[in-house]
Amino acid sequence: MQKVIKYFFKTIVTGFVVSCAIIAIMFVLEAMFGRSFKIDASLFKEMGYYFLYGIVLTAINSTYFDFMNNRIEWKKYKRYRFTLSILGSVVLTVIGIFIIRLFIALVLEQRSYSEFIANENHRFYVVCLMITMVVTLAFHLIYFYKKSQENKVKEQKIIAGTASAKFETLKNQIDPHFLFNSLNVLTSLIEENQDNAQKFTTSLSKIYRYVLEQKDKELVSVEEELSFAKTYMNLLKMRFENSVFYELPESVKNPDAKVVPLSLQLLLENTVKHNIASETKPLHIRIYEKGDYLIIENDYQKKEVLQDRKGVGLQNIVDRYSIITNRKVRIEQTEKHFKVELPMLTKQIAIMETDYNTQESTYRKAQKKVEDIKGFYGNLTSYIVVNIGLAALNLITSPAHLWFLYPAIGWGIGVAIHGMTVFNYMPFLGSDWEEKKIRELMEKDKQDKWQ
Template sequence: MKRKNIIILLWVSLGTTLFFFLFFNQEKTFRNFMITMLLSVMYTFVLGVGNGVINESLNKRFPWSEATKTRAVLSIVSIIIGNFILVYLCNYMNYVVIQKVATTEEFFSPKYGVTNWFMINIALLITAFLHAKGFMEELKKTSKKEVVEQKLIAKSANAQFESLKNQLDPHFLFNSLNVLSSLIDENPGQAQKFTASMSKIYRYVLEQKDKELVTVEDEIEFAKTYCDLLKTRFEDSVDFVFEVSKEDLRKYVVPLSLQLLLENCIKHNFATSSKPLIIRIFSDGDILCIENNLQVREQIKESSGIGLANIVQRYSLLTKRNVFIEKAEDYFKVKLPMLANKPNIVNAKPDDEYKTYKKAQKRVKEIKDFYTNLISYCIVIPFLIFINLYTNSKSHWFWFPMLGWGVGVASHAFQVFGIGESWQDKKIREIMNKDKK
């Protein structure tokens, strides 16, 4: 047990000693004070340490955050059985061994039954409060831990996304300068036009590179402008076909994806007037396809694969839908998912996850309500017993509220931890599965 808990138990023992010595002890002698202190220390440490051991054992094997239902049931059972044993042990030591006001037979007779039951309820009250406090502390720790984890995931995803986007500038500039270098030697006039057009295209790159998604319409317009540049160099050797339906223009794709894929088509295939390279950009359902006839060029240097890998990774951060690649003997095709709306970099909580969160929140409220009911029972019933015995010891009317409310508490526990909504959901799923078969 921690030193802090021992100090707390000592203070509780001292406070209990002073309370009983000053208000319930007629002879204010040193001997009576020491007996009262001995009894207070015994009750405090036996009940405190005993319940502490039970609570710590349950925390290790059945943490609140991992097995809430099992832990709640075990907590209820353990505090009832544990306190029943511990209270009887303390009362036996008090009345039979220390004060010697009763024999063993008298202690286990109905004469001391009310006293034992009163003490058990007091112990249950304190223990139920401590278990509820432990539950709330564990819930608070778990919530903080989840918030920290989500922040780390968000920071990691943002950092990764920024890193991927930063690859676009040098990649685009490097490939454009390669094209420009070739044009300077082949056709200086076209090189000047290419330089002017490249400045316009690079402006688009700078505008869009910080965006997660752009509309298909914007990306198609940019791709057409970029295709004009390629036509400037390759003339009749390259042909572009755009067949994107109007309703798909409002959907979203990752920015510069078409430009990167067009670069790949030119880079990995040869194009001549007799064997032109035909590149088709068309929509197929919610897929944007970029397809070219396969005319593989011999590569002196192995490709780095930055362009396609960049697109795949950016899509993986934005959606669960994948980028597909098809390669046949006569064609090469890349399929880009078109998204109907803009998700965040760290995907927003889906409907099923949100429902699960709300269900868990409702579950926590049910457990809190049950512990409130249990604590209220443990407070009110001992008070009623005290009032009944103090005013009229012959008529024990406290049994009626004690048993009636006790049945209610038991029913509440059975509902929360026995056949609550989880049981209903399980049965519903079983019936639905049978119907599907």
């Protein structure tokens, strides 16, 4: 019941505002064509009729379109929606006009039904119908614009949420993947050398602490990653001894350079897993810098039992880089060597947040947009109401000089600029200017990611 009362009150207010706008427009047009106005009963009676038509027809069309938009499923009948909406609005408007005119004739003017029918003219209905259709079109434009803005916000929320969830999933793959491979190494060491297995367990706990610390970060410094890689390679040598050799740079050329966390560990795991490593055929691994790439290169000694070299670890790195930068991970394979080149990122304008910051930011922007729209409607309502009063005062006191047009035009320009600002409408820049500008800024944003 409370919702019904609230909806009824809202409809009356909307109808009142619409009626005020129609009164202002009609009185101004009539004054421009020479009509003079006097404050008397006939003037208030005429205004009362305007309010009666405006409120009733607004209520009819508002209820009808709310029903059409919210109560009917249009998925299968989208092509008929516009036609049915217009036809239904026209029929209901004509019926509403007839009922209003009948009420005025029988109740307010005390005429008979036969006299009312005899004096009816289709022109009354055409004029009212045209005004109603113009008002309805205006409301539809506002409604569809608001819906398009809401859909844009929802779309951005979905994009941000999907990217955030994808990035989080990719990072969470590292933890079990690393543990699984480490336990495999430990199992082998227990069988071969229990002393090394004990040392491996101690070192593994230190490394695992690093994994837990770094896995929730988007990026880490190259220096940290190389230091970790060195510790990890020492663990691998406990198992493979003289079967694995590695080379690492002693220092980093750019201390600000960053890479995806645990990328070296994943690549080193893949290298040992997918290649033969024995004392007769040792595996050499080289890590070095070349330009703005960190290169991990190893001898290509593929194990015949493994068909697909690009496993979880390498694909994980490729996917994580694709989310936070436009630069690609390069993979090169020859008969003798396998090489992976990781982009070293040095500039960060925007990194995707993995918590709720993105969604909260989108919500705040949407909230501010709604507040701006409400402010514009408040400004527009004030403009209409105040200028109606000024127009009435002008037409009553000095109809020969339409001085109310000066504040109406000046304020109207301000309202128009306010509306264009709120709704991002720039008529002199073309209909597709906004979309072009959005695409331009999006491309610039991509270029300003990590380079």
